[in-house]
Amino acid sequence: MDQNQKKKKKKANRRRQKEEVMGVSNWSELCPDLLRCVFKRLSFTSLDRAKAVCSSWHSASRGCVPKQNQIPWLILFPPNEEANSNSSCGFYVPEDEDKVYRSRDLGVDFARSRCLTTCGSWLLLLNPLMDLYILNPFSGERIDLPDTQSLRLRYLKYVRACLRIDNKTKCYLVVMLHSCVFAKKGDNKWHDLPLLTFNKDFVYNHKDQMLYLQDLSNPYLVNIWDLSGDHPRKDGAVSLGYFRFNHYDFPSFLSEEDHELYWEKLRGSMNRIVITVSGEFLMVSSIVQHCKSWYFRIYKTNHVGGKWVKINSLGDEALIYDMGITVIANDIPGIKRNSIYFSSLDHDKKDTHHIFVYDITTQKMEPLPQCVFSFLPFSNARWFFPC
Incomplete structure (x- = not known):
């Protein structure tokens, strides 16, 4: 085959391929079953x-149902001033690098509400009238x-809560820790939890649906509650041993x-x-x-003697400080291993300098992209795991 014939054949092949592409049916006419097979392999975004x-x-x-989300998102809440006309929130997704997404308009009530906690894609909110409600900012549900008139919600700073909700059935359980009460789907009033003691700190692990309460009167005791059923059930307690904040462990304490x-x-x-x-x-200490x-220092109990010892690495895990849990972070795009995701949620510091990812190896704060904070004005932010 001479050179001219080769060129003609190559040209004919390109023409045929173009015709084949042009002849493809409209993408909107793809088989729904085929689309669903593709959709279930996609990430949330x-x-x-x-x-x-x-x-x-x-x-x-x-x-x-999208592929299980394995990376934390940062939700940015709108300013809650009366003059504010913005009733949507922003979402920063580390996997998408320099992109921030805006939610639908969620109404004036949302803009003036305070987020107490999250569960998956759901937010537990308290508005200025002391009304409690659960909101999905993605669907608007x-x-x-x-009614909360019987609850002690006067001092908003001290209101702590725990939320468990099923995405499909919308069955939920809300525990108001400060008021020692709970409510579930179908209830028209709050129920007392007499065994629930006041706590210094708490962690709700969504994975095992267990609530861990650090006792206020005895901070070395953690009471464990099972929230998997219709009613919270006490499931024992764990003694953590004596722990004292050690300022000598921080780099700026010279001598x-x-x-x-x-x-x-x-x-x-x-x-x-x-x-x-x-x-x-x-135990995580911070200054x-x-x-x-x-700066952060992390400690765990030594199996020999039960004393707290400082550790220098979380290995293949990352710490979501807002939620008090660690998650697997090895080979997952969008989340950095051996790091702390922090938003100063409990420190009353509404400042972009207090929202960052802390690298435990280098002991340095890594600021988020500037686009996160210039996208829209915000009053507060927190890391969460939408699903």
Whole structure:
């Protein structure tokens, strides 16, 4: 075959391929079963984009559950001033790098509400009238909870709550920790939890549906509650052993002789309990300095003697500080192993310098992309796991 014949054949092949592509049916006419096979393999954000392609794709996506989300998102809440006209929230998805998504308009009530906790894609909110409700910011679904007049909600700063909700059935269980009451789907009033003691700190592990309460009168005791049923059930207690905040463990504490500089810089310090993937308890100490620098130290109990010892790595896990849990972070795009995802949620610091990812290896704060904070004004933020 000479050179001219080769060129003609190559040209004919390209023409035939083009004709074949041009002859493909409209993408909106793809078989719904085929679309569903593809949709169930997509991530949360990819499935959301696919739904918006056309009406037939949106119809085929109904009932499709996206691939289990394994990375934390940051939700940005709108300013709650009366003059604020913005009633939507923003979502920063680390997997999508420099992109921030805006939710639908969620109404004035949402803009003036405070988020107490999250469960999957659902938010537990308290509005200025002291009404409690559950809201899905993606679908706009809202569930109003029983009247709160009997609850002690006067001091909003101290209101703590726990939420469990099923995405399909919408069966929920809400526990108001400060008021020692709970309510479930179908209830028109709150029920007392007499055995629930006041707590210093708490962690709700969505994976095993267990609530861990650090006792206020005895901070070395953790009471465990099972929230998997219709009623919260006490499931024992664990003694963590004595723990004392050790300022010597932080890099800026030079020596006893130079301690004045450390205390001069210090603006706050605290401890919190954490539950690992394997169910092990950790204690996380943190300090913040006047230069807006944060430092963290992590401790676990030594199996020999039960004493707390400092550890320098979380291995293949990442700590979601807002939720008090660790998650698997090895080889998962969008989440960094051996890091702490922090939003200063309990520190009353509505400042972009206090929302970051902390690298435990380098002991340095890694700020989020500037687009996250310039996208829209916000009053608060927290990390969560939509599903």
